Amino acid sequence: MSASVTASVYSSHVPALGAAIDLGKATGPYWDPVMAGYEPSKAWFDANTPDVVFLVYNDHANAFSLDFIPTFAIGTAPEFPIADEGWGPRPVPRVVGHPELAYHIVQEVIPEGFDLTIVNRLPVDHGLTVPLTLMFGQPEAWPCAVVPLAVNVVQYPIPTGERCLALGKAIGRAIRSFPGDLKVQVWGTGGMSHQLQGPRAGLINQPWDNAFLDRLISDPEGLSHMSYVEYLREAGSEGVELVMWLIARGAMPDLAGGDTPTVHHRFYHVPVSNSALGHLILEA
């Protein structure tokens, strides 16, 4: 009996959305259409609760300053504190890790050439916690363990699309070789198009975002060859976060000879705060 990747889930991690939910203000004409986009997901998660989520996200200068900038950092601790991003930690349950699975992945992928940084002290910020809230609501405790993978998309050079997809494939293989009957989902977060800085702030590119979703589903190999310059130019300086979605896509079994995934849910909405929001559930 070994573990399996049962689904990959993708979502933006807009901090304002987490704040609105935390404060009980995520209602009304602005938020209702956004929250409605996650209603089908909540029902699906009730029937498809994983044992572990392998959660790909980026830290926003909270766990990592300029002192240490790991390109790919895997959280191997039994627990991850909620980061104080300047307003106090989000009032969400503690994040419980899965050190056995995390170290199994480390031991499988580093010999393959993916030199992950091993992190035991990792305060997790909105990049990780907002997607948990969007999928699971506001429970007393999260319904599953989480293995975080923090990706550097802040300081250039950031990892390439090819590298992210290849790492995702290696992580998928590693999960499927884990001895234990675990249902694992791999989540990719961030995006979609947005730019938070400079005179071009506010950029949103709806046709590009939707084409990205199409290609992520049906042509991840081709999509992986897109250069970071195209992400910057078309999706904005913070839209480059989307490269992380390729890690989650790479872990799906169809890229290791398995069946084509099923699109269970697809949602896109503009605007959420300064960003375009995208959400996708692919079932293996």
Added chain:
Amino acid sequence: MAVDKPYLDIPGTTVFDADQSRIGYWLNQFCMSLMEPDNRARFLADERAYLDEWDMTEDQKLAVLDRDLNRMLSLGGNIYFLAKIGATDGKSFRTMAASMTGMSEEEYAAMMEAGGRSPDGNRYQSEWDVSS
């Protein structure tokens, strides 16, 4: 060999590359210090004195005192770090974003409500040069 920077023709955008990170190191580390409540209080009590504790350039310190985000970006600041100044001031991120665009906050909010800034005419610096 010089590092290729094929992103320099994207208008209104500062890419946080190695050169920016190098010149902005202490500016950004100053921003990180504002994650501590005690440091936020000390900074707000005497901004100049607090800034003088850091190995920042005079231009960087003046940009912080002026809350000139575009200037901070050009001097090596990264927006995720600079956002901690806005948090210390109790400003929303939208207020900060608007301040970088030359729009009022109301104009910026209206643009986002209407679907954001279109990529059309905003991909290449040459498109901005023509229209200015």
